[in-house]
Amino acid sequence: MQDLLLLIHRIPYPPNKGDKIRSYNLLKHLARDYRVHLATFVDDADDWQYVPTVEAMCASSHFAALNPTLARVRSLGALLKNRSLSLDYYQDAGLQRWVDQTVAAHAIKRVLVFSSAMAQYADNVPEARRVIDFCDVDSDKWRQYADKKSWPMSWLYRHEARQLLRYERKVASEYDASLFVSGPEADLFRQLAPESTARIGHFSNGVDTDYFSPEHELANPYAPGERALVFTGAMDYWPNVDAVQWFCDEVFPLLRRQDPALRFYIVGSRPAPQVQALGQLAGVTVTGTVPDVRPYIRHARVAVAPLRIARGIQNKVLEAMAMATPVVVSPQALEGIAADPGRELLLAADAQDFADAVWLLLGRDDNTMGLAARARVEHHYSWPSNLACIGERLECY
Known part of the structure; x- marks a missing residue:
């Protein structure tokens, strides 16, 4: 060697x-x-x-x-x-x-x-x-x-x-x-x-599709009957901080008007002070470091990636796709990922589009999109x- x-x-x-x-x-x-x-x-x-x-x-x-x-x-x-x-x-x-x-x-x-x-x-x-x-x-x-x-x-x-x-x-x-x-x-x-x-x-x-698999028995971290949206990532990284701030300011209020019980979980290590402050908002939970991010992805109704500043490929998107969790992404978060918007995930460019896309997924009874996303990851990643x-x-x- x-x-x-x-x-x-x-x-x-x-x-x-x-x-x-x-x-x-x-x-x-x-x-x-x-x-x-x-x-x-x-x-x-x-x-x-x-x-x-x-x-x-x-x-x-x-x-x-x-x-x-x-x-x-x-x-x-x-x-x-x-x-x-x-x-x-x-x-x-x-x-x-x-x-x-x-x-x-x-x-x-x-x-x-x-x-x-x-x-x-x-x-x-x-x-x-x-x-x-x-x-x-x-x-x-x-x-x-x-x-x-x-x-x-x-x-x-x-x-x-x-x-x-x-x-x-x-x-x-x-x-x-x-x-x-x-x-x-x-x-x-x-x-x-x-x-x-x-x-x-x-x-x-x-993606390690064996590790990030919907087949694992993972305890649900959410309250019984809770409809949860999730964002994952290092929460001292400024593009992630900017993304969740924008989502909480512009998108989540639109969703809460339709369903006041809806909750948004920000899951990731080292949350910056601006992120910690979001935990004071109604319906928002900031977890900080968790031992395993997979249960939060697996049991969320929708994963969101509303990044406005992004380079390269977003692992958070690929991991959610691998877990067969429906995902809504911004154009910046989608860049570099081979996925078919409308079939394997949903693409949203502004706050109203984002809210509409999340609401559309919340209203679906089947997980056709999540399963298609999983197949994409297995084939290409x-x-x-x-x-x-x-x-x-x-x-x-």
């Missing part, structure tokens, strides 16, 4: 946590064919418990502690250096030393980078075959943030969008392959970095088949 250096910005575990699903499955796939040497950050105290599990998957590994508050303060220094804040946020001298020592000790000739901010650690191995999984076009996400914020945050986010795009283009021009989470995401980057078009590709996320391109990119092709 060949040695491979894998650089990931956050520890790739647990495997069912939204922002770690792709990185975990990537590590799992690579560990079958390579001796993986992993360098990653741990930015949540609860995640240290997963270190032994991840270590067991690797030939060697390095876990660097990252304090998000201190990292944000440190990253502001990038403004004076005219570089991306994201790069300084993830700077760590100890991690760089470990990478350099590991490359030398094992004569590393293959490097896979997960997320743009980790590419800085592979600058010293230009002779290796280097592949980066950007996942999303993060610079465009910052541009979208800027459009939603007022000054001075809008200025700061536009600065980050410009600087990060400059770095993304540099990395793409130097690496053997740049991969994204969907065709639309790859197409966007081809427009932004036309000089690297020939080396840009994508592979879709997958298998991790083994979607990850097959990685080996090809890491080797000569």
